[in-house]
Amino acid sequence: MRKIITLFALLIPFLSIAQRNIPPTDGIKISGEIKHDVYFTLADLDTFPKSTINDVIIYNHNGEIKDTLNGMKGIPIKTLLAPVLFNYEKPKFLNEFYFVFKASDGYKVVFSWNEIYNTETGNRFYIVTEMENKKLALIDQRIIFISTGDLKAGRRYIKGLAEIKVKRED
Numbered sequence: 001m002r003k004i005i006t007l008f009a010l011l012i013p014f015l016s017i018a019q020r021n022i023p024p025t026d027g028i029k030i031s032g033e034i035k036h037d038v039y040f041t042l043a044d045l046d047t048f049p050k051s052t053i054n055d056v057i058i059y060n061h062n063g064e065i066k067d068t069l070n071g072m073k074g075i076p077i078k079t080l081l082a083p084v085l086f087n088y089e090k091p092k093f094l095n096e097f098y099f100v101f102k103a104s105d106g107y108k109v110v111f112s113w114n115e116i117y118n119t120e121t122g123n124r125f126y127i128v129t130e131m132e133n134k135k136l137a138l139i140d141q142r143i144i145f146i147s148t149g150d151l152k153a154g155r156r157y158i159k160g161l162a163e164i165k166v167k168r169e170d
Contacts, residue, residue: 022160023104024142028080028127032166033097035085042137048075050129053148060154069146071133074126077116077145086166096168101145104160109145124149127161 028045031037053072060066088094097113116122128144129136136142141159150156 021105022107022141024140025104025160025162026142028143028161028164030081030084030164030166033087033168034166035087038084040080042142045075045080045127045129045136045143048079048129050074051076051126053126053128053146056146056148056153058154058157059152061152063152066154069128069131071131072126072128072146073130074128074146076123077125077127078122080127081116081164084166087168093168096170098167098169100163100165100167101158101161102163102165103158104162107158109156109158121147121149 027039027041029037029039050073053074055068055070056072057065058067058069086094086097088097094113094117099111099113099116101109101111111125116125124147126146126148128139128142128146131139131144143161145156145158145161147153147156
């Protein structure tokens with residue numbers, strides 16, 4: 001029995017490492033290759049029109065169910081990005097833009113301009129403003145970005161979204 005307790009005591013630090021603590025965020029900064037940086041607070045996000053989001057099953061990269069998200073409303077990412085003015089000379093240069101979505105724990109996901117603005121998938125990207133009938137300020141993992149059209153949504157399920165960096169490949 002003593003050996004089991006000792007073994008368990010030795011494993012506790014490793015168990016806590018496996019559980020990521022993602023600090024919630026209270027705003028999203030959008031910066032980079034744009035005319036002016038933009039910052040949206042929780043109060044700002046609450047002013048946007050909301051869409052009802054169907055329940056989403058979160059699968060990890062192995063296809064295993066990790067979570068089910070329900071009772072959601074959100075802002076389509078295109079609506080959030082509408083006031084952002086990109087730095088470009090001709091429309092064809094928009095093909096060179098990409099977005100790095102960064103969470104408070106450093107997790108990053110990259111999207112191309114065309115993926116967001118020129119595919120059906122882009123119509124399924126949301127900033128979650130309500131989940132399980134809780135308003136944004138009461139969601140522990142806020143601010144959340146979700147892609148509802150992904151086969152394995154866990155790779156692009158961002159908790160604690162803090163920043164969207166607009167970059168351009170020359």
